[in-house]
Amino acid sequence: MNILLIGCGKMGGALLTHWLSGPESFFIVDPGLEIAPDGATLVAGRDDLAGRKFDVVIAAVKPQQIDDILPQYADAYQDDGYLLSIAAGCSIERLAKASGGKPVVRVMPNLPAAIGRGMSGMCASDSATDGQKAHASAMMERTGSIIEVANEDMLDRLTAVAGSGPGYVFEMARAYVEAAIGLGFAEHEARQLVLETMGGTIAMAVEDGGPLEEMRNSVTSKNGTTQAGLGALNGSEDFTRLITATLDAAYRRAVELR
Numbered sequence: 001m002n003i004l005l006i007g008c009g010k011m012g013g014a015l016l017t018h019w020l021s022g023p024e025s026f027f028i029v030d031p032g033l034e035i036a037p038d039g040a041t042l043v044a045g046r047d048d049l050a051g052r053k054f055d056v057v058i059a060a061v062k063p064q065q066i067d068d069i070l071p072q073y074a075d076a077y078q079d080d081g082y083l084l085s086i087a088a089g090c091s092i093e094r095l096a097k098a099s100g101g102k103p104v105v106r107v108m109p110n111l112p113a114a115i116g117r118g119m120s121g122m123c124a125s126d127s128a129t130d131g132q133k134a135h136a137s138a139m140m141e142r143t144g145s146i147i148e149v150a151n152e153d154m155l156d157r158l159t160a161v162a163g164s165g166p167g168y169v170f171e172m173a174r175a176y177v178e179a180a181i182g183l184g185f186a187e188h189e190a191r192q193l194v195l196e197t198m199g200g201t202i203a204m205a206v207e208d209g210g211p212l213e214e215m216r217n218s219v220t221s222k223n224g225t226t227q228a229g230l231g232a233l234n235g236s237e238d239f240t241r242l243i244t245a246t247l248d249a250a251y252r253r254a255v256e257l258r
């Protein structure tokens with residue numbers, strides 16, 4: 001199976017590292033790339049394809065570039081080929097038009113796919129076959145977990161939760177480290193304390209599977225240090241409101257990008 005990856009930046013490149021271990025042959029077009037990753041073939045652009053046809057074309061460029069770039073490759077699909085897009089927001093209708101009417105599978109990955117811990121969502125056009133959906137899903141499973149959502153609006157909501165999610169988590173970790181430095185730790189100590197605390201806590205929550213509120217309470221001694229800290233963090237529910245506003249803003253942006 002031949003696959004053309006259009007755009008091999010932060011997200012496309014992260015996914016590719018796991019895709020390259022699969023059975024497909026990868027061709028990459030990205031003007032910023034000088035050397036192809038091991039096992040892939042770099043092509044300069046549309047005119048460098050020598051009439052080659054692809055079973056899957058993957059759009060991993062910015063949503064704003066889709067309408068300019070994808071039509072250039074509209075005749076590069078096999079008859080039963082499909083388009084897989086990871087572009088935030090960009091609708092199936094727009095993607096189908098830009099690909100010359102090909103079946104479309106929209107996937108929303110996230111950056112921990114780089115270490116095989118991605119969390120993706122997927123939804124497809126009515127024209128996509130079960131085989132095409134199963135193939136896209138299997139590709140994403142090589143990079144972590146995937147769920148199928150009922151419709152595109154839910155994919156845009158998933159983008160706000162999981163696609164952008166690592167950005168919020170990195171920012172929380174950054175602020176947490178900054179505060180630990182403020183309490184007197186050296187930067188490397190603060191980083192270790194915070195990342196091990198966050199990582200260990202998340203791993204425990206996943207392994208336990210119980211209600212997060214109960215797990216939080218199991219740390220919180222009456223009139224103890226955690227209660228004091230949580231009072232400052234979310235005593236008047238400001239943190240809850242902030243997280244809600246964060247997801248709402250990201251979702252609204254996904255809708256604008258449709």
Ligand SMILES: NC(=O)C1=CN([C@@H]2O[C@H](COP(=O)(O)OP(=O)(O)OC[C@H]3O[C@@H](n4cnc5c(N)ncnc54)[C@H](OP(=O)(O)O)[C@@H]3O)[C@@H](O)[C@H]2O)C=CC1
Binds near residue numbers: 065
């Ligand atoms: N980053 C993330 O965490 C996530 C991103 N996404 C989606 O992935 C897509 C890519 O985002 P991201 O990887 O962050 O962005 P990047 O800018 O890192 O990647 C886009 C790549 O496309 C290249 N490019 C530009 N023009 C062309 C062209 N004409 N043909 C082929 N390639 C081209 C860019 O090269 P150059 O830099 O030289 O312009 C760049 O390497 C977006 O649609 C985004 O919504 C989805 C989920 C998560």
Ligand SMILES: O=C(O)[C@@H]1CCC=N1
Binds near residue numbers: 088159163164
């Ligand atoms: O910020 C963005 O638009 C992309 C999509 C999800 C994560 N990064």
